[in-house]
Amino acid sequence: MKAYVFPGQGAQFPGMGKDLYENSAEAKELFDKANDILGFDITNIMFEGTVDDLKQTKVTQPAIFLHSVLLAKTLKDFTPDMVAGHSLGEFSALVANGTLTFEVGLKLVSQRALAMQKACEIEPSTMAAIVGLDDAIVEEVCASIEDIVVPANYNCPGQLVISGSIAGIDKACEILTEKGARRALKLVVGGAFHSPLMEPAREELAAAIKATTFSTPTCPVYQNVNAAPTSDPEVIKENLIAQLTAPVRWTKTMQNMIADGATSWTEIGPGKVLQGLMMKVDRKMETTGVSSYEA
Template structure:
């Protein structure tokens, strides 16, 4: 069985999409259509913009969504048996399999990105990637901290990401440094995604999602909040709303996809970040 996986933030770069824009008339039309829907030239930002703009959450999410969905639309024989998306990638996956129309998916990502960017601008949060420690140890350290800090991405058996207040992240990182073999990487994200800090935008996101038409999924989508296959539109919407404050259970999703028969994974992103995580997950099976 073939599984298609769609990335979230972190895989963006200036010039992403240039290859498919130049080589596909369908892609060119879809990029133009996206710009018309948004009311500004997002395509130009992707192809010629600055790193500062591309790393702004609002524009980052739009760029990755546009690239992934448009790439899926021009692929030959795009007929997945199952799909999954990492954070933002979940909306890309839903649009690629027509649970969402291209227009609705783009509108949702645009508003989701704006909601998250507003929270990032208002709260001093961040994210750290932790390597070489068991999930349970990181979970306990976060739980014992008096501030807001939680596991936010279960990326692979070797990597877990935590999100929270900068002060809490500093305290937790000081404890983690005492463990031999552990490694900490500060992510270039000025926000505490998938943490209680994002609760401030949950009702706004809920209002946006409830106004959009979601269709029954033609194949299972393994959603971040529960790592389980979902097809019913009401369940998909509920999980998308919860995703804002819940951890991304990526390694659990991949393991469940493999257990359900996936033998071929196709990464629909501008970089091969998810393929890298996939290899690390497979090494532990």
């Protein structure tokens, strides 16, 4: 069974998608349509912008979505048996399996990005990657801190990203280093994604999602909030809303896809992060990536 997965925020790079625009008539048409939908020239930023230009949340999320979805559309034999996406990547996955149209998916991603940016501006916050400790130890330390600090991304065994207030993250990193973490590295992000501090964004996105028609997908999507497969549009909606303030259970997602019969694992979109995480879970899995038109 073929599993296709889609990356999230952080995978962007200058020049992303330019080869698609230049070589695929369908991709060019959809890129031009994206400029109209978003109300600004995202293609110019993607193709010619700097690293800092691409870091803007309102740009980053649509850019990664566009790169991932248009790569999938150019594949000659794209017949997924199961899909999943890391955080933002879940929207790409939902276009890939037919739950959302390209246009609807892009509009929701744009609304999500703007809502998250506004939530980040309400209270300064951040995230940190913790490497080399059991999840239980990280969870225990997060729970012991008075400020908001929660597990945000269960990426693979021994790698957990935490999210919360700046003071809380600083304290957690200090304690976790004392407890033997190989790394406790604060990330360069706009705010505390997948934490209670995203509640204003969750409420705003919930209204948009509830007003949107979701179709029955062609194959199950394994969703972030519970790592479980579903093809029920209403369940998909509820899980997508909950995702903004809940942790990304990526380790369990990978394990469940393998248990359910995945025999190949293809990452579609910028970077190779998800391929690397799979290697931490099952080195025997046939793992590939599609990150350019040539690939």
